[in-house]
Amino acid sequence: MAAISFELIKKDPGSLARLGSLTTTHGSIQTPIFMPVGTQATVKAMTPEELVEVGSQIILANTYHLYLRPGHELIARLGGLHRFMHWDRPMLTDSGGFQVFSLGELRKISEEGVNFRSHIDGSRHFISPEVSIAIQEALGADIAMCFDECPPYPAEYSYVQKSLELTTRWAQRCKNAHQRPDQALFGIVQGGMHPELRRESAKQITDIGFDGYALGGLSVGEEKEVMHRMMHECSDILPENSPRYIMGIGAPEDLVEAVNAGFDMFDCVMPTRNARNGALFTSFGRINIKAAVFAEDQSPIDPACSCYVCRNYSRAYLRHLYRSQEILASRLNSWHNLHYFLDLMAQMRAAIGRGEFSSFRKDFYAARSQQL
Amino acid sequence: MAAISFELIKKDPGSLARLGSLTTTHGSIQTPIFMPVGTQATVKAMTPEELVEVGSQIILANTYHLYLRPGHELIARLGGLHRFMHWDRPMLTDSGGFQVFSLGELRKISEEGVNFRSHIDGSRHFISPEVSIAIQEALGADIAMCFDECPPYPAEYSYVQKSLELTTRWAQRCKNAHQRPDQALFGIVQGGMHPELRRESAKQITDIGFDGYALGGLSVGEEKEVMHRMMHECSDILPENSPRYIMGIGAPEDLVEAVNAGFDMFDCVMPTRNARNGALFTSFGRINIKAAVFAEDQSPIDPACSCYVCRNYSRAYLRHLYRSQEILASRLNSWHNLHYFLDLMAQMRAAIGRGEFSSFRKDFYAARSQQL
Numbered sequence: 240m241a242a243i244s245f246e247l248i249k250k251d252p253g254s255l256a257r258l259g260s261l262t263t264t265h266g267s268i269q270t271p272i273f274m275p276v277g278t279q280a281t282v283k284a285m286t287p288e289e290l291v292e293v294g295s296q297i298i299l300a301n302t303y304h305l306y307l308r309p310g311h312e313l314i315a316r317l318g319g320l321h322r323f324m325h326w327d328r329p330m331l332t333d334s335g336g337f338q339v340f341s342l343g344e345l346r347k348i349s350e351e352g353v354n355f356r357s358h359i360d361g362s363r364h365f366i367s368p369e370v371s372i373a374i375q376e377a378l379g380a381d382i383a384m385c386f387d388e389c390p391p392y393p394a395e396y397s398y399v400q401k402s403l404e405l406t407t408r409w410a411q412r413c414k415n416a417h418q419r420p421d422q423a424l425f426g427i428v429q430g431g432m433h434p435e436l437r438r439e440s441a442k443q444i445t446d447i448g449f450d451g452y453a454l455g456g457l458s459v460g461e462e463k464e465v466m467h468r469m470m471h472e473c474s475d476i477l478p479e480n481s482p483r484y485i486m487g488i489g490a491p492e493d494l495v496e497a498v499n500a501g502f503d504m505f506d507c508v509m510p511t512r513n514a515r516n517g518a519l520f521t522s523f524g525r526i527n528i529k530a531a532v533f534a535e536d537q538s539p540i541d542p543a544c545s546c547y548v549c550r551n552y553s554r555a556y557l558r559h560l561y562r563s564q565e566i567l568a569s570r571l572n573s574w575h576n577l578h579y580f581l582d583l584m585a586q587m588r589a590a591i592g593r594g595e596f597s598s599f600r601k602d603f604y605a606a607r608s609q610q611l
Numbered sequence: 612m613a614a615i616s617f618e619l620i621k622k623d624p625g626s627l628a629r630l631g632s633l634t635t636t637h638g639s640i641q642t643p644i645f646m647p648v649g650t651q652a653t654v655k656a657m658t659p660e661e662l663v664e665v666g667s668q669i670i671l672a673n674t675y676h677l678y679l680r681p682g683h684e685l686i687a688r689l690g691g692l693h694r695f696m697h698w699d700r701p702m703l704t705d706s707g708g709f710q711v712f713s714l715g716e717l718r719k720i721s722e723e724g725v726n727f728r729s730h731i732d733g734s735r736h737f738i739s740p741e742v743s744i745a746i747q748e749a750l751g752a753d754i755a756m757c758f759d760e761c762p763p764y765p766a767e768y769s770y771v772q773k774s775l776e777l778t779t780r781w782a783q784r785c786k787n788a789h790q791r792p793d794q795a796l797f798g799i800v801q802g803g804m805h806p807e808l809r810r811e812s813a814k815q816i817t818d819i820g821f822d823g824y825a826l827g828g829l830s831v832g833e834e835k836e837v838m839h840r841m842m843h844e845c846s847d848i849l850p851e852n853s854p855r856y857i858m859g860i861g862a863p864e865d866l867v868e869a870v871n872a873g874f875d876m877f878d879c880v881m882p883t884r885n886a887r888n889g890a891l892f893t894s895f896g897r898i899n900i901k902a903a904v905f906a907e908d909q910s911p912i913d914p915a916c917s918c919y920v921c922r923n924y925s926r927a928y929l930r931h932l933y934r935s936q937e938i939l940a941s942r943l944n945s946w947h948n949l950h951y952f953l954d955l956m957a958q959m960r961a962a963i964g965r966g967e968f969s970s971f972r973k974d975f976y977a978a979r980s981q982q983l
Contacts, residue, residue: 284938566656
């Protein structure tokens, strides 16, 4: 029996948006969904209970970081990542590929895998497709990802082509290595910003066959317009009856465009990272809480928001906490931003359920044009 | 009608420990009690709801910090400190005296008050007894403190004597200036480590007459033995039917000794500050979570503890969070330490209620001699 099952519940009549249900070893997820990122076995500044309260159904953890510290074998000995971090709901681990390639000068790629130095202490390490799968099986998330190469942007066409072929060979090695029956394995489609290479990659990856499919290598520096066009070019090259995931996406408008293009799963550090820098998401666009205009502002971050933070704290207080570099600033800002992202997904699911995604999308952009 | 009332519920037969109930504008407090410190209008890393969950009945905020940032007048315009920080239970503000004197070279004392420079931006400021009361009335805590001079330790006898007389003159000016009918005002007894000066100060301060009385100037660098002896020398110089508060105390053993000596209220940054440095309090003494011995330790911080952290997280996970400099490390460590301090107070109240404080005190020291 497969480690996951995906049911397509409804297709929106006026767009490619779709409503689905993904059942994993640790429970079911309603899609489309955003996955908060818990890089080091914690979604920064949040407890697991708070993640549930803001509407998280599944979270993502980073293989690269956990391999280095505290080590996947230690986590396995302690009963796996779910138990280690007190999260008993669905979880996905990335492959470590993207993080390793982001090391730049610190890594070297070969057919066999990637040699790199730790960003923590400079120590030497090697990750191959087989090693990545072994780490991910030790961590024990519900969904593991294939180890892929993410080409830089911009990159030569011929480089991107060679890279996607390496990613395909690595995907086959990942599939061969993967054994854990309670863990799904997703393939990753590369191909840069070239639709024909994306198509070629999708064919090779789907020929191998995985439990779900992701687009890697987006949001790597390209223009928003290019990113959104790639989403539209790439959704129908992935099987309709499998979950479709775009990795590392994104800003609220990217999520709306990705759902509009027929994708189901997303992850990004944006809500939590921006929160720690004082940048807050609202129904009328982004605000920065450190602005002097908020010094005596008694209103909540977003009067339209129902989250714990907006129910109990003023912009003036949040500005004070931020300026005073208080931990509670990071907490409350992260809480609100995650609620915003997850509520946006819930609103999109409701709109698809009503068959009105196109009008939701129109309203979304109209609200943002109302400036504060 | 007085802003507070204090009822002495029970006196322990074998010690000076006492059980009381202090009723303020924002509710009643069972004493003896420990007050978590919310320096900048937040008890670091905690939400108000979490403070209630760990057993906080009253918190303390720092006048000096809030005067500088965001400013007491701003807080008053926003409805006062309770509303600003989303805390609707009892609260006490210190006078700013201790913080200002801690500035060392940055301040200058005169009969009129203290000129000082801000630790944030070096700007010049002046706080007198009248200014301190005006700030505290603007903040609007349930209990305000007199502006006092805290002599350094060690200090010449003659300096301490002159200082306590200045503190008395300032206390009279504070009482004359104080107007807010829903706010109590406590006097502060100084006198360094000289029992006869403490007695002289207590006579002068109680002659003026306040809603409660505090010992200032302890825990300023003296030996533990000296501190504990001063507690015993000083409890009967304060009126029995008023709340007795020792400011800036302390470690768990200091709290046990202070309760044993007949004191009712305490505050200290120790539980939260130590937490952020990885030092955790347990029934068997202190541990530091960064120690390598905890790397694979699946037990909770304290197997005897029932707090949220001990119910859900291992020492191994907490060590990982601490080493990874995660915000959740500060959160969970603060949560546990505050629970420890407040549960210790609850255990002491229960022991006094049973008339068995002496045997509680004996057991407390016996448990701590069991090393990890």
